[in-house]
Amino acid sequence: MSTHATRRNLVEQEAERFKPPVFRPRRSRWDDLLAAGRRFLDLQAGSAWRDMRVELSKASGIVLDVGCGAQVFRSLLPPAARYRGIDTRDALDRFGYAVPDTEYFEGTDWNVPPESVDVVLCTEVLEHIETPAPFVDNLFRCLRPGGRLVITVPFAARWHFVPYDYWRYTPSSLDLLLRQAGFRDVRVTARGNPVTVACYKAMALCLIPLMGEGGHPARRLLGAALLPLLGGLAVIGTLSLRSDWGEDCLGYTVTARRPDAGS
Ligand SMILES: C[S@@+](CC[C@H](N)C(=O)[O-])C[C@H]1O[C@@H](n2cnc3c(N)ncnc32)[C@H](O)[C@@H]1O
Incomplete structure (x- = not known):
């Protein structure tokens, strides 16, 4: 019989048995087709894509993609937006990403002036951040007053990029974390249902x-x-992504705003 004493100690696990291939940066129409097929079979990626298609359609000014990986949502930005993708230097070793026009940074030195960005995008990153509160403070610092934050996080997802997957957030913790950093108008919606x-x-x-x-x-x-x-x-x-009910979902899409100066 399997007991606590005989089961695997997951703290000792250093990698997954199977890692799905990471998304590739877009180079041709063929990549678009492959990515669309992948999104059909990966409801996490597909549901995030549906939401980002709407959220990013109204983006303008400088869009900072923090932890951008393969820059999968870049192609959704309208011409009025100027994209800047940044990621940690560990992105290649830990996650398998190395994308030519990404700015890779060491530690927490993002090299982004305070209040310089119109939209901060941060998709499927927060669960990989050891200490989320200072990271969210940094997202806030980069945004100009009135600027918009767009986040996605997984909820019912497997333990991935082991061991660099630290957290699962709930609507309550996302609201708390963002409001404590100073964000307002926090809106958390579920991607999918049971x-x-x-x-x-x-x-x-x-x-x-x-x-x-x-x-x-x-x-x-x-x-x-x-x-x-x-x-x-x-x-x-x-098809189930069309209805919004229940307390279980694939993940959350979150938007919030840095208050205007003086408000
Ligand atoms: C699951 S991937 C998501 C990539 C991309 N945002 C997307 O939605 O496809 C997680 C990303 O978080 C990045 N990341 C991990 N730790 C980070 C940190 N401390 N600061 C910024 N990015 C980080 C990784 O390098 C990786 O690109």
């Missing part, structure tokens, strides 16, 4: 036989047999 989460988890199970190097041919055969189910779950999961 049906989306069930589809997402069932899809992850269907993908297991297809993942990883080598493996028994029977395993691959099982994986192939599960493909129609995977497709069906992807369709139901995507």
